[in-house]
Amino acid sequence: MSERFADIREAIRALCAQFPDEYFRRIDAERGYPDAFVDALMRAGWLAAMIPEAYGGAGLGLGAASAILEEINRRGGNAGAVHGQMYNMGTLLRHGSEAQKRRYLPPIAAGTLRIQSMAVTEPSAGTDTTKIRTTAVRRGDRYVVNGQKVWTSRVQHSDLMILLARTTPVAEVKRKSEGMSIFMVDLRDAIGNGLSVQPIRNMVNHETNELFFDNLEIPAENLVGEEGKGFRYILDGLNAERTLIAAECIGDGYWFVERAAKYAGERVVFGRPIGKNQGVAFPIAEAYVEVEAASLMRYAACDRFDRGEPCGAEANMAKHLAAKAAWEAANACLQTHGGFGFAAEYDVERKFRETRLYLVAPISTNLIFSYIAEHVLGLPRSF
Numbered sequence: 001m002s003e004r005f006a007d008i009r010e011a012i013r014a015l016c017a018q019f020p021d022e023y024f025r026r027i028d029a030e031r032g033y034p035d036a037f038v039d040a041l042m043r044a045g046w047l048a049a050m051i052p053e054a055y056g057g058a059g060l061g062l063g064a065a066s067a068i069l070e071e072i073n074r075r076g077g078n079a080g081a082v083h084g085q086m087y088n089m090g091t092l093l094r095h096g097s098e099a100q101k102r103r104y105l106p107p108i109a110a111g112t113l114r115i116q117s118m119a120v121t122e123p124s125a126g127t128d129t130t131k132i133r134t135t136a137v138r139r140g141d142r143y144v145v146n147g148q149k150v151w152t153s154r155v156q157h158s159d160l161m162i163l164l165a166r167t168t169p170v171a172e173v174k175r176k177s178e179g180m181s182i183f184m185v186d187l188r189d190a191i192g193n194g195l196s197v198q199p200i201r202n203m204v205n206h207e208t209n210e211l212f213f214d215n216l217e218i219p220a221e222n223l224v225g226e227e228g229k230g231f232r233y234i235l236d237g238l239n240a241e242r243t244l245i246a247a248e249c250i251g252d253g254y255w256f257v258e259r260a261a262k263y264a265g266e267r268v269v270f271g272r273p274i275g276k277n278q279g280v281a282f283p284i285a286e287a288y289v290e291v292e293a294a295s296l297m298r299y300a301a302c303d304r305f306d307r308g309e310p311c312g313a314e315a316n317m318a319k320h321l322a323a324k325a326a327w328e329a330a331n332a333c334l335q336t337h338g339g340f341g342f343a344a345e346y347d348v349e350r351k352f353r354e355t356r357l358y359l360v361a362p363i364s365t366n367l368i369f370s371y372i373a374e375h376v377l378g379l380p381r382s383f
Helices: 006-016 021-030 035-043 062-074 083-087 089-095 098-110 230-266 278-306 312-342 348-359 365-376
Strands: 117-119 135-139 142-153 160-166 180-186 195-199 208-219
Touching: 006 062, 021 348, 062 083, 062 230, 062 278, 083 089, 083 230, 089 098, 089 180, 089 230, 135 160, 142 160, 160 230, 180 208, 180 230, 230 278, 230 312, 230 348, 278 312, 312 348, 312 365
Parallel strands: 117 160
Antiparallel strands: 117 142, 135 142, 142 208, 160 180, 195 208
């Protein structure tokens, strides 16, 4: 089918061509971080796609941004190393003061300041964000933070971090979603001065961490928006995040389909290409159908977002369909390659591990179903 944003896609493909499979295979083997790749994207301005031109960005919409991340994954990369830079700034853009936006957004757009990290999840709260225990107490012109976060990604490769902390105890608010606030944390000052970072080794080569706050002091001017409204600010940015994650899954899905089809057309067993066998060809074809359908739902979410219309249902459905389609394509690709699919040199096993993450994060399948059941179908709330 015809692709939207053809010019953007062509440029991303050209950039990704400088970082072939061997590059990402080596980074994965070393459990490293693709610094050169990330720097190239930032220098070219691609991660500033959604920052308005007034602040030095490209002023593009969510649809264009989704095409960028899709192409990264479709060319064999992993946008999980960079996507935070693209959407984390949205909280600042929508709810920060003009002074904060003037201070942070131009260097973020220029690629000299990284805002790759967001600290929300906690070990005892999980996806029930209203149960977070990390506190930020106002003392004069500063807030003092104590608590713990988990699954906080890219902290070691970021300059700024968005932090959600409770500023009013639960017992003193009318609704449990009230009393939380958003802060900008300068990691260059915080780490080692009240903030300690413990890396979490995981099945994907993804830099994620557990954080410990011990009387970390944050200037009061780093409060984003109004105190106590942080939970709403976080929710406000989830539609963009889920839609962009969907785009990455779609990129993965196309990668798996294309690799499987190529291998099935070349691999000869019993005197014929294995792709002539319906048992091989049909799962690949079905995977392609599912990826195409997910892509259309992704654009439905993007279009509504870019028009300023509610898109919660579309964003959630796009994320679910895309993650599911990518995983089914991954299975079809691995099965097509047989034993060679487990060999690192074919890159299937690496991408297989990477794409499995998105059935779990940044929102699980069951929570998506819960959202659709309640907000679309009008069923009673399940939690």
